[in-house]
Amino acid sequence: MLRGDTHHIDLVPTQIHAQDNLTKGELNRAYDYCMGLFGKYAKSFHFASRYLEPEQRRSISALYAFCRLADDFVDEIDLAPNEIDTEIRVLGEIVTRLSNGETFDHPVFHAFGDTLQKYRIPVQYLYELLEGVRMDVHSHEIQTQEELNLYCFRVASTVGLSMCHIWRAIHPDTLQRAADLGIAMQQTNILRDIAPDFEKGRIYIPLETRKKFRIRREDFEAGKITPNFRQLIKHEIFLARANYASADIGMQDLPPAAAFTVKVAARVYGNILNAIEKMDYQVFKKRAYVPKWKKFWIAFQCRREYMRDIKEFVMNP
Helix, strand or coil: CEEECCEEECCCHHHCEEHHHCCHHHHHHHHHHHHHHHHHHCHHHHHHCCCCCHHHHHHHHHHHHHHHHHHHHHHCCCCCHHHHHHHHHHHHHHHHHHHCCEECCCHHHHHHHHHHHHCCCCHHHHHHHHHHHHHHHHCCECCCHHHHHHHHHHHHHHHHHHHHHHCCCCCHHHHHHHHHHHHHHHHHHHHHCHHHHHHCCCECCCHHHHHHCCCCHHHHHHCCCCHHHHHHHHHHHHHHHHHHHHHHHHHHHCCHHHHHHHHHHHHHHHHHHHHHHHCCCCCCCCCCCCCHHHHHHHHHHHHHHHHHHHHHHHHCC
8 A cells, every 4th residue: 555645545456457548537637636736735846837838737747746655655654664665666566567558546646657658757767766765764874975966866866857858858968967956956955954854863964974074973963053064064055056057057958948947946946055054054943945035036037037048949949
């Protein structure tokens, strides 16, 4: 049994059928369900996707719904690690079957299976995503920068890579820069959530990096930003911004509506790093965030770029 959000999804043989057997109405209702989740739980990204073609936007919502289903295993399901392993394995088998044209009687799988086939999203991305979920379940303390990069790639970059296929922007360099953006955004999440993650028993900043800056586990327990801790966070912000800078170049390869969507998301996340700096790196005292007015200002600036890009795209298709 898999649980997504507050719903249970029972997987029994009688619920399996061919994707081709779904009616247009069933598919539309499935996509509407995913769009509802998208709008409710990913408000900023839902807003940023406003200029996408309707078909692409609803496919993005299906991808989001599937990723949310997978992510629920980490924080929202009261299961033992070995039980979660079983659920992840089952979900991986479902991905394989969806890619082969089968589906299951749940709207997320109806919509995502259709998206997976329509845009030929490589199933390896989804397998990697599920391995990232498994890492979260079993590894509560990242050891090396290489391990952190792998984790960030699995839980975040794979989503961006899947979106590139929906936008049909799959040049190798574009995909690499999409992966860089995923890593940057996950690095930002990690810095923003140092305190709540530690409360859950997780430390994502690599042990080798912490040793380099002479940061001990006791420093996390004390919840105090020492001079060394401040330098550590500055270092991590530098790494994240390098990845944002690389990703920014790749946005030039996207269609205008897709570029608008990604720019808004990336710049909002990038401003979380600014917020951490403005609060003097006191990540144990409060959670850095971007105020709503700032999000609207970012979206306004990106819209001006979008209108310029649209004009150039029409003149030079």
